[in-house]
Amino acid sequence: MSKVIALANQKGGVGKTTTAVNLGIGLAAEGKKVLLLDGDAQGNLTDSLGFHEPDSLSVSLATMLVKGMTEEPYEPREGILHHHEGIDLMPGNIELSAVEVALVNTMSRETIMRSYVDSVKADYDYILIDCMPSLGMMTINALAAADSVIIPVQAHYLPAKGMTQLLQTVARVRRQINPKLAVDGVLLTMVDSRTNFAKDISFVLRRDYGDKLRVFNTEIPLSIRAAETSAKGKSIYAHDPNGQVAKAYAALTKEVQDIGSERRSARQHKADQSR
Numbered sequence: 001m002s003k004v005i006a007l008a009n010q011k012g013g014v015g016k017t018t019t020a021v022n023l024g025i026g027l028a029a030e031g032k033k034v035l036l037l038d039g040d041a042q043g044n045l046t047d048s049l050g051f052h053e054p055d056s057l058s059v060s061l062a063t064m065l066v067k068g069m070t071e072e073p074y075e076p077r078e079g080i081l082h083h084h085e086g087i088d089l090m091p092g093n094i095e096l097s098a099v100e101v102a103l104v105n106t107m108s109r110e111t112i113m114r115s116y117v118d119s120v121k122a123d124y125d126y127i128l129i130d131c132m133p134s135l136g137m138m139t140i141n142a143l144a145a146a147d148s149v150i151i152p153v154q155a156h157y158l159p160a161k162g163m164t165q166l167l168q169t170v171a172r173v174r175r176q177i178n179p180k181l182a183v184d185g186v187l188l189t190m191v192d193s194r195t196n197f198a199k200d201i202s203f204v205l206r207r208d209y210g211d212k213l214r215v216f217n218t219e220i221p222l223s224i225r226a227a228e229t230s231a232k233g234k235s236i237y238a239h240d241p242n243g244q245v246a247k248a249y250a251a252l253t254k255e256v257q258d259i260g261s262e263r264r265s266a267r268q269h270k271a272d273q274s275r
């Protein structure tokens with residue numbers, strides 16, 4: 001069974017794309033079949049994986065969504081790129097902003113991405129969707145297509161208000177479109193262990209949200225090595241294999257896989273009890 005995870009936070013620059021790359025490649029290193037979807041018109045995910053001119057690609061996620069909107073038949077695998085560290089990528093680019101506008105006047109406008117995801121799901125164990133920094137139609141589409149969401153949060157910024165808005169959006173999508181949508185957890189990124197401030201944010205997050213939400217045990221350290229990877233078009237495992245960020249993303253990969261098995265055993269437990 002495949003799992004679809006959206007990386008979402010309407011705040012910009014919190015580590016969504018970096019997490020998509022390194023969680024995706026981390027899962028591939030564990031033998032999983034992984035597709036990354038670049039759901040951001042900035043095309044940062046595409047760029048970070050070494051396809052440095054996303055706007056020049058003739059087929060992208062936007063192409064697939066337009067075909068979905070016009071109900072034209074299409075081959076969903078067309079345009080999928082392969083990255084040498086073992087993952088597939090459906091690239092994204094500037095054309096997604098036009099799609100976002102067009103979606104507003106489309107029937108089933110919230111579920112166009114879900115139809116696309118459903119058409120390729122059978123080929124993958126994990127599909128990760130990198131969202132843009134907004135709660136617009138594209139993010140709603142990603143949440144509608146996803147089984148769960150991971151919320152990266154930058155450790156030097158108190159997220160209280162933005163988090164409430166994001167969680168309200170998740171709750172609305174769950175009520176209206178996608179009842180199975182779960183929040184896998186909040187991921188602290190760019191943690192500068194030299195400052196107490198990061199420790200305070202970690203504490204406040206766990207205190208205020210810890211009973212409702214998982215805050216991943218793994219925290220991603222702040223490191224220039226992580227910031228360097230996107231220009232190189234590779235993961236942190238290839239760029240700095242022995243560094244702290246590579247270790248952290250490998251630990252996150254394990255935590256994310258464990259969530260799947262926890263949920264399965266919770267379901268099994270329930271089924272056993274009702275027998």
Ligand SMILES: Nc1ncnc2c1ncn2[C@@H]1O[C@H](COP(=O)(O)OP(=O)(O)OP(=O)(O)O)[C@@H](O)[C@H]1O
Pocket residue numbers: 011012013014015016017018019040044131132133189190191220221222223224226227228229230245
């Ligand atoms: N652990 C880290 N340490 C230092 N820099 C990092 C780390 N993770 C990401 N960065 C850098 O921080 C910037 C923002 O990261 P990223 O692009 O992953 O965030 P984002 O949430 O996807 O941003 P956007 O909202 O614009 O899509 C990038 O320049 C990235 O290279």
Ligand SMILES: [Mg+2]
Pocket residue numbers: 016017018040044045130131
């Ligand atoms: Mg991004």
